[in-house]
Amino acid sequence: MIKDEDFIKNPDVPGPTKEEIRCLVLCKSNVSNQDIVVDIGCGTGGLTIEFAKRAKYVYAIDINHKAIEITRQNIKKHCVNENIKVLEGNGLDILDKLTNIDLLIIGGSSGKLPLLIKKGYNKLNNNGRIIITAILLETCVEAISTFKELSIIPDVVDISISKGKIIERGTMMFAKNPITIISAKKQN
Amino acid sequence: MIKDEDFIKNPDVPGPTKEEIRCLVLCKSNVSNQDIVVDIGCGTGGLTIEFAKRAKYVYAIDINHKAIEITRQNIKKHCVNENIKVLEGNGLDILDKLTNIDLLIIGGSSGKLPLLIKKGYNKLNNNGRIIITAILLETCVEAISTFKELSIIPDVVDISISKGKIIERGTMMFAKNPITIISAKKQN
Amino acid sequence: MIKDEDFIKNPDVPGPTKEEIRCLVLCKSNVSNQDIVVDIGCGTGGLTIEFAKRAKYVYAIDINHKAIEITRQNIKKHCVNENIKVLEGNGLDILDKLTNIDLLIIGGSSGKLPLLIKKGYNKLNNNGRIIITAILLETCVEAISTFKELSIIPDVVDISISKGKIIERGTMMFAKNPITIISAKKQN
Amino acid sequence: MIKDEDFIKNPDVPGPTKEEIRCLVLCKSNVSNQDIVVDIGCGTGGLTIEFAKRAKYVYAIDINHKAIEITRQNIKKHCVNENIKVLEGNGLDILDKLTNIDLLIIGGSSGKLPLLIKKGYNKLNNNGRIIITAILLETCVEAISTFKELSIIPDVVDISISKGKIIERGTMMFAKNPITIISAKKQN
Numbered sequence: 001m002i003k004d005e006d007f008i009k010n011p012d013v014p015g016p017t018k019e020e021i022r023c024l025v026l027c028k029s030n031v032s033n034q035d036i037v038v039d040i041g042c043g044t045g046g047l048t049i050e051f052a053k054r055a056k057y058v059y060a061i062d063i064n065h066k067a068i069e070i071t072r073q074n075i076k077k078h079c080v081n082e083n084i085k086v087l088e089g090n091g092l093d094i095l096d097k098l099t100n101i102d103l104l105i106i107g108g109s110s111g112k113l114p115l116l117i118k119k120g121y122n123k124l125n126n127n128g129r130i131i132i133t134a135i136l137l138e139t140c141v142e143a144i145s146t147f148k149e150l151s152i153i154p155d156v157v158d159i160s161i162s163k164g165k166i167i168e169r170g171t172m173m174f175a176k177n178p179i180t181i182i183s184a185k186k187q188n
Numbered sequence: 189m190i191k192d193e194d195f196i197k198n199p200d201v202p203g204p205t206k207e208e209i210r211c212l213v214l215c216k217s218n219v220s221n222q223d224i225v226v227d228i229g230c231g232t233g234g235l236t237i238e239f240a241k242r243a244k245y246v247y248a249i250d251i252n253h254k255a256i257e258i259t260r261q262n263i264k265k266h267c268v269n270e271n272i273k274v275l276e277g278n279g280l281d282i283l284d285k286l287t288n289i290d291l292l293i294i295g296g297s298s299g300k301l302p303l304l305i306k307k308g309y310n311k312l313n314n315n316g317r318i319i320i321t322a323i324l325l326e327t328c329v330e331a332i333s334t335f336k337e338l339s340i341i342p343d344v345v346d347i348s349i350s351k352g353k354i355i356e357r358g359t360m361m362f363a364k365n366p367i368t369i370i371s372a373k374k375q376n
Numbered sequence: 377m378i379k380d381e382d383f384i385k386n387p388d389v390p391g392p393t394k395e396e397i398r399c400l401v402l403c404k405s406n407v408s409n410q411d412i413v414v415d416i417g418c419g420t421g422g423l424t425i426e427f428a429k430r431a432k433y434v435y436a437i438d439i440n441h442k443a444i445e446i447t448r449q450n451i452k453k454h455c456v457n458e459n460i461k462v463l464e465g466n467g468l469d470i471l472d473k474l475t476n477i478d479l480l481i482i483g484g485s486s487g488k489l490p491l492l493i494k495k496g497y498n499k500l501n502n503n504g505r506i507i508i509t510a511i512l513l514e515t516c517v518e519a520i521s522t523f524k525e526l527s528i529i530p531d532v533v534d535i536s537i538s539k540g541k542i543i544e545r546g547t548m549m550f551a552k553n554p555i556t557i558i559s560a561k562k563q564n
Numbered sequence: 565m566i567k568d569e570d571f572i573k574n575p576d577v578p579g580p581t582k583e584e585i586r587c588l589v590l591c592k593s594n595v596s597n598q599d600i601v602v603d604i605g606c607g608t609g610g611l612t613i614e615f616a617k618r619a620k621y622v623y624a625i626d627i628n629h630k631a632i633e634i635t636r637q638n639i640k641k642h643c644v645n646e647n648i649k650v651l652e653g654n655g656l657d658i659l660d661k662l663t664n665i666d667l668l669i670i671g672g673s674s675g676k677l678p679l680l681i682k683k684g685y686n687k688l689n690n691n692g693r694i695i696i697t698a699i700l701l702e703t704c705v706e707a708i709s710t711f712k713e714l715s716i717i718p719d720v721v722d723i724s725i726s727k728g729k730i731i732e733r734g735t736m737m738f739a740k741n742p743i744t745i746i747s748a749k750k751q752n
Contacts, residue, residue, distance in 0.1 A: 001591050020721060023591035024584055027565050111357070136358030141517045144728070144735055156728025157584060158554075158737055160348060160536065162366055164708070164720025164744075169299070170324030171708055173722055175363035178350055178534075180728075189403050208533060211403035212396055215377050329705045332540070332547055344540025345396060346549055346742075348724065352520070352532025352556075359520055361534055366722075368540075487733070512734030536724060538742055545675070546700030551739035554726055 007044055008077060010070045016046030017107070017133065020161050021179050028155070028183045029103055029131055031055050036125075038101050040091035040116060041108020045071030047133075052080040055103065061087045061094050063110055095119055104130045113139060114146040121150060121186065128186040135179055143182045154184040195232055196265060198258045204234030205295070205321065208349050209367050216343070216371045217291055217317055219243050224313075226289050228279035228304060229296020233259030235321075240268040243291065248274045249282050251298055283307055292318045301327060302334040309338060309374065316374040323367055331370045342372040383420055384453060386446045392422030393483070393509065396537050397555050404507055404531065404559045405479055407431050412501075414477050416467035416492060417484020421447030423509075428456040431479065436462045437470050439486055471495055480506045489515060490522040497526060497562065504562040511555055519558045530560040571608055572641060574634045580610030581671070581697065584725050585743050592695055592719065592747045593667055595619050600689075602665050604655035604680060605672020609635030611697075616644040619667065625651045625658050627674055659683055668694045677703060678710040685714060685750065692750040699743055707746045718748040 001023055007016040017025070025047060031037070035055040042048045042060040048071060052058045060075075062068050068088045075081050087094050092112050096119070104120040106113070113132070121130055132143045140156070147154040158180045162173040189211055195204040205213070213235060219225070223243040230236045230248040236259060240246045248263075250256050256276040263269050275282050280300050284307070292308040294301065301320070309318055320331045328344070335342040346368045350361040377399055383392040393401070401423060407413065411431040418424045418436035424447060428434045436451075438444050444464040451457050463470050468488050472495070480496040482489065489508070497506055508519045516532070523530040534556045538549040565587055571580040581589070589611060595601065599619040606612045606624035612635060616622045624639075626632050632652040639645050651658050656676050660683070668684040670677065677696070685694055696707045704720070711718040722744045726737040 001594075020588055020591070020723070023588055026591075027584070027587035030565070135360055137352070137361070137513060137517050137520070138358035141513050141735070144513070144730065148730070153730050156730070156735060156737075158726040158728070159584070160350075160363060160724040162348075162363075162722040164325070164722070166708065166712070166717055166720070170326035171705070171720060172323055173325070173366050173720075175348060175350075175365045177363045178361050189406070208400055208403070208535070212399055215396070215399035215402075218377070325701060325705050325708070329547070329701050332542065332701070336542070341542050344542070344547060344549075346538040346540070347396070348536040350534040352534070354520065354524070354529050354532070359517070359532060361532075370540075511736055513728070513737070514734035536726075536739065538724075540701070546702035548699055549701070549742050551724065551726075551741045553739045554737050 008073045013067045013070050015044030022050050035102035037103040039105045045074040049078050052084045058084045106132045113142050117146045124186040126188045131183040140180045152184045154182045157181050196261045201255045203232030210238050223290035225291040227293045233262040237266050240272045246272045294320045301330050305334045312374040314376045319371040328368045340372045342370045345369050384449045389443045391420030398426050411478035413479040415481045421450040425454050428460045434460045482508045489518050493522045500562040502564045507559040516556045528560045530558045533557050572637045577631045579608030586614050599666035601667040603669045609638040613642050616648045622648045670696045677706050681710045688750040690752045695747040704744045716748045718746045721745050
């Protein structure tokens, strides 16, 4: 896994997704080198780049121009430009034009999460997977209720991580903000 | 409870103990208005002041001159100077001179935690209580093993709190660093 | 605080609210002995009894007959029957008939949370407070969005507690399920 | 990742290590298919089997006969017997006889953690890694202080996970016990 500090950052762009969360998203995704991945709301590009190292191809999408720029910089820094296409724009519109998706990652939705999940789920290949990372309570609930509408019971995991900082007097634990991963598999 | 932001702070002094933690320490302490409280490592004075509002008398002790100063300022701000004595110096030495203690709070120990616990525990009045708040893993383990030496099984609670920040898009949860409260009652 | 194990339990009734959570709810409530408290969804009676010890009067309400029974048993056990009235029925209907409320606690809502919050909030005395304890993600989001409709920004705190069990080899931490406390003050 | 429920369990044997923790240990380990792995305190065999799928060879060691039995059953169930050797006995003694170790995983130490870490660290190949999973506070502190003696600053991560259970009324979060992962790389 790439260390958090090895990503170029922009204060106006969220991310990168913390190392441990990237790790858990990769696990939940069950990604293989045959998979086509779509990463909507790619932010700093943390997940995009991890997937590019393990999947066949990654589409990284963000509506925020600064996110697109910083993702491009991180792709260059981590030398994974061969199998990534970076697309600036609305996730829903771009999703319309894409076909053959094995893995849909949603880290940002510009308020269109239910539509994104429904459209994305329908477009998924057989055995496709969809993963939402949520830092807002409302996103969790919206994702879960959308899956319920689709008659799917998603896997919901909330993760709280503290990192130890070893100082002279001992080990202080510094908490990272919690994040929830909601995932589901296409039911053929 | 006093809000965290209502304490005067000094960047060189730890604290104030977060509102929710002060609340839990008060609960675990079972403080009454007949209790004499000793607060070793008073830091910013957060717990000192909460106890002063509920106990008979509080001795606030810190070895750090800046902590003593900021505690004095907070006592003044919160108008609780009538039943607090602020003492600058080594907790162990000052503890030697105090008698009649119902409640011993240890938030800092300058590396002398086992001695402080043993001496403090022995000096406690009947039904006295001792509470350690720990932000270092090593402090937890040291406190627990000292209690074991005294043939006491302490109550150990680790608390992780996240506070919701309501922004336009929804509610983000911001994690506070975890803290462990180790407490025991004098076994008469 | 009453220990969790000192409440009579019924497997069909949720609760009692864990000691540390009761403690935090009491803190957030800022309860005084002048306060009239309404506890909707009293379950096992944990919060009801803690409030009865600190407030002027408590109305404990639950729609579940078994909850009413177990609450009555716990009231008897903890000898706080002097200032509690236990009411079986729908929270919304009973709330209609009550006046002069300083503190409204909602631990269960039978799916009527927005209505309960709105009606309850309007009925609160000046400086009244309303507190929701939520174990469902959906309850958090619903409470927050209802407060937003009322143009109120509530205090939102998520609490995760682990309790240490001291065994021969060391101290194991056992996690309790997280709970969220959403609270607000009547804005006069 | 293998689902927790897909391991055969024995109530007298700890484990399996939860899916999310296995996932994070794999990430921290940076395992490759060239790696020789030693798993001391293999318990139910959860980590052993995950590593067998990704590494060149795994030695699974436990002093508890029942752990050895259940690990063998799980190896058979998950069809990974080709590159695992299961060894019953004291981790320290067995470690003495092993050479060429890229990855040392310690999930149990029979009270010999400092010796295991020191001996194991010295035996590691260049770029070798050592990972301790701790459920006891004392194990964390002991591991950290042993690494300090070796002039190594380990990576310390405490992980708390809650899993959502979707019921009719909404999503309840069920907490798993926290676990700490302490890891370090051989400094050549």
